[in-house]
Structure formats: C-alpha cells, structure tokens
Amino acid sequence: MILDGKCPTGPIETSWDRHRFETKLVNPANKRKFKILCVGTGLAGGAAAASLGELGYQVEAFCYQDSARRAHSIAAQGGINAAKNYPNDGDSIYRLFYDTIKGGDFRAREADVWRLAQVSNNIIDQCVAQGVPFARDYAGYLDNRSFGGAQVSRTFYARGQTGQQLLLGAYSALSRQVKAGTVKLYERREMLDLVVVDGVARGITCRNMVTGEIESYWGDAVILATGGYVNVFYLSTNAMGCSVTAAWKAAKKGAYMANPCYTQIHPTCIPQHGEHQSKLTLMSESLRNDGRCWVPKKVDDCEKAPGDIPEEDRDYYLERKYPSFGNLAPRDIASRAAKEQCDDNRGVGPGKRGVYLDYQSAIERVGEDTIRERYGNLFEMYEKITAENAYQQPMRIYPAPHYSMGGLWVDYNCMSNVPGLFVLGEANFSVHGANRLGASALMQGLADGYFVIPYTIAGYLATVKPGEIKDDHAEFKKSAEDVKAQIDQLLSIDGNKTPSELHRELGKVMWEDVGMARSKESLEHALQRIPEIRDDFWNNLKVVGSNEEYNQELENAGRLADFLEFAEVLAKDALHREESCGGHFRTEHQTEDGEAMRNDEDYCYVAAWEFKGAGVEPELHKEPLKFENVKLAVRSYK
Amino acid sequence: MKLKLHVWRQNGPNDKGRLETYEAPDVSPDQSFLEMLDDVNQALAKEGRDIIAFDHDCREGICGMCSQVINGKAHGGQERTTVCQLHMREFNDGDEIYIEPWKAKAFPIIKDLAVDRTGLEKIIQAGGYTSCHTGGVADGNALPIGKEAADYAMDAAECIGCGACVASCPNSSAMLFTSAKVAQLAVLPQGKVEAHRRVMAMTEAAKESDFGNCTNHYECQAACPKGIDVKFIAKLNREYLKALIK
Amino acid sequence: MQLTQSSVGRKIIMAVTGIVLVAFVCVHLLGNTSIFVGADAINAYAQKLHSLGPLVWVFRLVMLAAFVIHIFFGIQLTIENKAATPEANVQVKRQKTGFAAETMVISGLVLLAFVIYHLLHFTVRVTNPEIYVPMGDQGMVDVYYMVVMGFQAVLPVAVYVVAMGFLFLHVSHGFQSFFQTLGLSNDKSLPITMNISKLIAVVLLLGYISIPVLIVAGLVKI
Helix, strand or coil: CECCCCCCCCCHHHHHHHHHHHCCCCCHHHHCCCEEEEECCCHHHHHHHHHHHHHCCEEEEECCCCCHHHCHHHHCCCCEECCCCCCCCCCCHHHHHHHHHHHCCCCCCHHHHHHHHHHHHHHHHHHHHHCCCCCECCCCCECEECCCCCCCCCEECCCCCHHHHHHHHHHHHHHHHHHHCCEEEECCEEEEEEEEECCEEEEEEEEECCCCCEEEEECCEEEECCCCCHHHHCCCCCCCCCCCHHHHHHHHCCCCEECCCCEEEEEEECCCCCCCCCCCCECCHHHHHCCEEEEECCHHHHHCCHHHCCHHHEECHHHHHCCCCHHHCCHHHHHHHHHHHHHCCCCCCHHHCCEEEECHHHHHHHCHHHHHHHHHHHHHHHHHHHCCCCCCCCEEEEEEEEEECCEECCCCCCECCCCCEEECHHHECCCCCCCCCCCCHHHHHHHHHHHHHHHHHHHHHCCCCCCCCCCCCHHHHHHHHHHHHHHHHHHHCCCCECHHHHHHHHHHHHHHHHCCCECHHHHHHHHHHHHHHHHHHHHHECCCCCCCCCCHHHHHHHHHHHHHHHHHHHHHHHHHCCCCECCECECCCECCCCCECCCHHHHCEEEEEECCCCCCCCEEEEEECCCCCCCCCCCCCC | CCEEEEEEECCCCCCCCEEEEEEECCCCCCCEHHHHHHHHHHHHHHCCCCCCCCCCCCCCCCCCCCCCEECCEEHHHCCCCCHHHCEHHHCCCCCEEEEECCCECCECEEECCEECCHHHHHHHHCCCCCCCCCCCCCCCCCCCCCHHHHHHHHHHHCCCCCCHHHHHCCCCECHHHHHHHHHHHHHCHHHHCCHHHHHHHHHHHHHHCCCECCCCCCHHHHHCCCCCCCHHHHHHHHHHHHHHHC | CHHHHCHHHHHHHHHHHHHHHHHHHHHHHHHHHHHHCCHHHHHHHHHHHHHCCHHHHHHHHHHHHHHHHHHHHHHHHHHHHHHHCCCCCCCCCCCCCCHHHHCHHHHHHHHHHHHHHHHHHHHCCCCCHHHCCEECCCCEECHHHHHHHHCCCHHHHHHHHHHHHHHHHHHHHHHHHHHHHCCCCCCCHHHHHHHHHHHHHHHHHHHHHHHHHHHHCCCCCC
C-alpha cells in the first residue's frame, strides 16, 4: 500500500500556517467533553499533556517512573536548536530546515521538517517564559553556541543540562495543570496494550507497577510519546526503563512501524568496562569541539600508555579522512570511523574497543583553565566512571546506541494509520530522516508537544463524538484479559534464564550484526538468531516474584518480549534497505573510500512495516518522499 | 572484591522491615554500585529468591530516581554523587555495607529500597511554575536577565528531585527541595510576578505532605548529589518574609 | 495565622525570640561582670536597674513572653519533626550537623530548668535565704554579698557551670540560625556567621562561668 502523509501542498513557507487555518477547531465549550490519554511525560508527552489540559481537554497522563520529571529527556546535555539568528550569523528558518533535511540524509518529509524549523523559535520563547535558566551573556541576552558541526550558532543551552531544564519546564507546566485539575497523572503505570475498537484507538490497558493491578483507561484520542527503542541493543545510553513496549503494543494493534533500521550511534560515549555493565554513558558531543580523535598507527602500540606514543605514530583519523569537518563530522560518520579503526585492530583500552579523544593540543592552545570552564562537568563525570584524569591523559571513547530516528509512522498531523492514535517525539519517525543532528531531539519533542499536537488533534476530535466508547466496552475487558494472560505466561515458564541474561544475548546479536555497519550476511545471521533467542525466552525464562507486587523482573521480561519481536522487524528493515544512508550503513553500499552510498532511485521512501505476528513476514507499506524545496545531493563532509 | 551487604527488606508500607545479609562474591572496582546490586539480584533470581527492589532509571546521575542510604549516608556520602554514579572502587575487599531506603513519614516504602515520593510532587504542583500559557509569550530576548541572576537560577534549578535532602535531614524536611524551586523562579523576572503566592503555597504543601520543619542542620546540602546550597533556603525565608509583610 | 502555624513562620518566630534572648544574655553578662570591678560597681548597677521602676516590669514581661513563646514553638516544632521521621535507619551518619544542633530541645529544656533555679536563687530568693542582706531603704539587697555568698558551695557552682555548657551549645547553633532563618545569609556569609556564632557562645560560656568559678576559687571575696 502507498501511504499518504497528508502533507499540505503549495509553497512550503506558508504550509503550516495554511494547514492550521484549514484544520477544524473544537468549540471551547466542547473541549472539556473530550478525554485525551497521553502516555509518556518526557518533553513531547509532558508538553502535550500540559498544553492540551490548558486548552480545556480532560487529559490523563501516564508514566512508568515515580514522577513525570524523570523521563529520559532529562539526560540530554548539549542543547536545543532554534532559528532565532540572534548571533546574526546567517541563520534562518530555511537554513535550519535545509540542515535538518541534509543531516537526515534526505530521508525525512520536507513539510514536517519545515514546520519544526518554523516553530523552533516559539519553543525558546515558551521555555524562557517558564523560567528555564538558559545561559546568558553579560548583557543579559540568550547565549548561543555552535553544535554538532553546524556552521551557525543556533544552539541554546543551560550548562550541560539542557534536557533537564527543558523537561523541568514542561514538568512545571504539567504540574500547574494537575493542580488546576485538567490533567490527571498516573505514575508508575506501564502501558501494556492499546485498545482499538473498529479500527479506532479508544484507550489503553496499563499495569499498576506497585500493585500489579491491570487497569483500563478510555480516551477519545491516545497520544504515545514513549521515546525510542535503542535499548534493543541492551547496552545503550537510554535509561534502564526505556523500551519499545508502548509503541510495539500499538504496532501489534495495527500501527505501522516506520524506518526502524534508522538508529543513531553516538560517537562520544564512555567505553564498556566489562561484561556486567548495565548501560553506557554519553558525554556531550561538544567535547569534539576541542578534542582530537586518534588511535595508534601501529597495532603494537595499542597496549602502550598513550603518552608513550610519539606524535608521528598517531593516526588522527577524522582529520585525515574529513579535512574540512575534521573532528566535527556528524555523528554517524564519526561513529563509523571509530568502529573502522577498532575493526582494524587499532582500538585502545579494555577489549580494544575504544579510541582516544585528546585534549593535549587544546590545553596547550587555550590553557587548562579554559578547557575546565568549557567541559569541567564532563571531565568530572568521566573521572567518576573511569577513575582517569582526562586533563593528563586522553579520554577513551567509543560509540554507543543513543537515539532512534525510526518509530511509529505518522502523517503530517502526527496521527498514525490507526485513527485516534497520535505519536510524538522520538516515538514517531517524522523529522530526522536517517540521522538526527545534535540538539534537534529536544527541539522536536517540544515542537510536537507545545505547538503541533494542540492544533492537529482538534482536526481529529472535531470528527468524533466525545465519550462514545468507554471502558465498559467489551474490547477493554478483552484487552485486560490478554495482558493478564501474557503476564501469567511470563511468570509460569519457570526456566533458568533471567530477563537480563536473555536481553544481553539479544543485545550482542543486535550490536554485532545490526549495529553500526550491516551487511546482508550479518542481517541474515541476526534474523536467524533473533527467533532462536525468542524461543529460548518463551521456553527458558525465569521470572521470580508475583504480579501483585513491585516486580522489576516481571517488568523487564515484558519489555524484552516486545524487543524480541521488534528486533526482527528492525533487522528486516535493514536488510530490505539496499542502500546506506545516515545511521543505516550497509557495507555493500559504500563508495571506494568507505562513504555511505544512497540509492535515491529505489529507496527514497519511508518504509512502514505492518506487523503480522511473531515469525510472520511483516508487510511493507511505502510512503514516497518528494523533495521540492531541497535538491537531493550527496551528503559530503569532506 | 568480596563484600557483605546488609540490605533493608520490606514488603510494603505495612510490613515491618528488617535487614537481611547477602554476599557479593565477585565485585569489579569498575562497576557502579547499582551494577553490583544487579549482580546480587541476578544470583538471587537464579536461586528463585525474591530480588531486592530498588528504584533506578537513567543511571547517569540526572533523573533522580535512585535513592539509597548507604552506610548511613544518602547516596553513599560521596560529594556530588548519586548512587548510580557511585563506583565500587570506593569500597575495599571485605567491606560490610548497609543499604537502606529513604526513611521519612512523607516517603512510605513501596518495597525494600523503593519509596513513594509523591509528597515532592505535591510541593511542585502547589506553585513550582510560572503560570504562563502555551504560546502567546514574549520573545526570549525581550527581557534581558543579568548573567548573575541566570547563573543563580541555574544553580538552584540543578535539583534532580531525588529526595536525598529529606532522607538526610534529621527532621525529614523538604526545605532544600522547596527552596531550590522558589529561589530559581524568584530571581527571574518571569517568576517574580507570582513569587509571594508561590512561596506561601509551596511551603504549605510541604507541611501538608508530612515533611518536617527546617531547623538549619545543613545536612541536606552535604547529601545533595547536585550540591544545592542552603543559601537557597535563606532565599526562601527572605521571600517568605516579603510575602508576609507585603 | 500564617506566622504562627506555618513551617517558616514559626521558624521566624523562633529566630526572633531567640535573638532577643541572646541579646538579653549578652547584656546580662555585661552587667554581671561589673562584679569584678567591685562591690560598689555591681550594687550601683543594681541600683540603676531598680530605679527604672515600672520599666523593669515591662522588660521582664517582654523577656518572659519571648522565653515562653520560644519554648512553646521549640517544643511544638520538635514534636512535629520527630513525627516526620517515625523510624530511623539502622545506620545514620551525619555529615554536617553537630551535637549542638541535634540537641537543641534538650539544651533548651535544661536552660529552662536552669532559669527557674536561677530565679529562685537570686531573684525570688527562695533557695538560699541566708545570702540576702538588706541595703538602703528601697527594699534592695546587697547584690555583691548575695552573689559571692551564693557561690561559696560547690554544688550551685557546678549547676551554673553545667548550665552554661548547655547555653554554649544552644547559642552556638542558635545565633547563626537567626541569620539563615531571616534570610540574611548566603554561601559566603554562612561559614562566617557560623564561626561568629561559636565565638559568641564561647564568650558567653567563659564570661558566665568565670563569676562562680572565680568566687568559689576564692579570687573574688567579701
């Protein structure tokens, strides 16, 4: 089936304004009759719940943490982009639009990206009004920095904790609505099913993570803002609780999963130290502004202390390969380059999976104090984890799974192919194409939540009767029974493998075969291994405890069950996409000097997969991508 | 390393808790404290025994979910460090470690080391925001904010809401938590407008949520993994006085 | 309402009444040390106070009010604070606070008991009727004689010295607390006020115990 993204036609500059005008409104007096469920309280979900509550809808918001303030948006460090052009350095909405399209390797929808660039400015204003303490200069105006290789300074930041501050801003807006009674918060709830009646999303089924109770909630629309799925790799920079579960439950009820193979591997993470590691820690990309990446030229030197390796025996591989961007090459490129060096057996540190990020020349150039001022908190964090002082010896870094550009398919209104189901933020696929630029994730989450969904959801609600189907409908009962049945099944296997053991196994396969570089062979291997692990899971899993308590093993088992189905679709998507683009690199499709080679002729489309059951071939639906304002070009950072 | 752990086990708010002893036989100094507990839990699960429940999420010291009192100190007492960022190299082979939950009337125990921190939510809901509407706000640069004020607000805003201040306070007071938000917003022009109402409402909410009163022990600052300064409590008091005499 | 019921309001009341009491204790010490100048000096000081007439009673009432309010809210807040932590952990290690701050209610109650004894000793003149010798025709007594005779035995001296130890503890936390509570401190000033607080507490301690100790040691005599 060919999917229609329902993008406005005509001049792109006015597309969002025209669309807003053409979208139906809900009468203010009628708004309170509609109930909207919002799953996830990160930047997208928190902002959406707060904004919709303020508009007068009845909102119920859900999160698995003990507080809405803990969503993983909080961990973003670097900053948030906006086309304000405060520094007068040539930025514009068009340039942000263009950079985002190009950065995404021409695999995103033009209209969505334009809208994002356009509302980016409102986000900054909104956050300032909420009391977000952005960095300011001595005149009292907002400070900007350049980030992630952008050639203009358009990134707003709040020390190294921009995500935290923006999330706390959204959380405060949400808290205000909770107090006002327009939003009802349900913490420590995990969504375990989407209730669909006659093809329309009508509610969700949740597990109360404290009591184990299975609860039904009805809504006239359901919003999923449940983040990304890179924990499918087991080790990632995501929080421990991040999972594909909510999105996958929707996929199992008919929502299409788009471009799952677009995963971002972040280049500046702290390398793995051992087998028992639970997660990887990211350090801001800004580190590459002053640090130089290198590995020893000779394999024999890898065991030596870095200080003992003379300058001429060091390979500054990014500067060598990309003379004009050097150490500031985009994430996907920098990550792949690091992997190549390690595959060449020239990695450093434990297991030789690491490269050096060296500040020596920067310290010589600007002094240690300046470096401390710029990156002090990151150096501190690095030392806490590794017990190494990065002022005296180079940091060791290695790429780690970080963000998923893919996600549930949505149209221009952020509505999935299941009417009434809206998907926001990282959970949808819409604006980042095949690769996300630094400081764009926060922008998207808040754009969707504050400035897109409040308009577009009205267009849908204006067509439905409020409260038509409530939780007394038979479908809710059935959903609750299904959820309960799966929990009982997980608890009754009583095998000998714990969820994290099995998750680690899956992660290993995904990282080796579906990680930074993929080939037909590796993907086929993964597609053989994933069902094996899945069988192992359903036959040998051991979950201790019961459902009727706070049971973290049970939570993990449930999430892993979904990862095990989803991973197969991810690998299938990667296998089907016979090209390299952005975060998806197929070794068969590269230029002579190892650069990604896109195939615009055959693959300039969104691949949306319809799940048909575990082990059954999913059905591919395509949404062709049209580029009318940007010319398709080879993405070169040489 | 080999360690002996004394861990607080409690099945719910009404259960009488107790310390139980576990061995951590093979601990790597590079592991984080929570990864060490993961290993203990894996071993328990393998034996079919109930695992130790503890809250955690981001494991990079920013979400504020992890909450353990280690050897009598919230987050283990290392300066500016959450439990998830505490590494095992801080301990020695053969150490005995006491692991207990946040204990306060305002934080009922859910299970073992996990507690219910809804009280902190109530404080924010009472007024920890500016009442601005989505959309329709002024340009971000319309009101210049001095760098000093911006930095001061940021210092306060670093609070991660973990509750270590409450757990370490001899009075179980949430004053540092409350003051961080009051001070952040009071110093910014956007928040100043509602400063009087906010400080009254937030301190009242803290009282209603069963938190104790501040008697200037300053334990909270020592325990805070983000180093939030008690000067913000002084600021809150100042704001309170202003609101009182206005 | 706000002031007498809220958490911060009552804390402010504690601070203000506390500082009034500290001020009194300081002035009281200054007056008392005139004993070292001689019998005439301290009797003249007593005479001067006596001559103020009704003002003395106003002053006494203010002090009594401050004292009662301070004690009332101190106890009330302490009960609330204890209730906020129904069960402590097995291991509790404090990092910043100290013995003085943690025992405010105890040192406070000891001081209450001491003040009652002190009033019975020198003001209401119940405990040691033998030490009062009339002086002049205004119904006054020889204060110098009273004080010196009052500290001839070791027991009252010991009571005073111990009580002043508690005063030291109470003031060393209480004085700096005043600044924090009224919002008069920040990160730079707080360590300084904490030191000043200890200094004042030490001065009060040494100043006050010097009187009974020097008397019982025989260095100040009739």
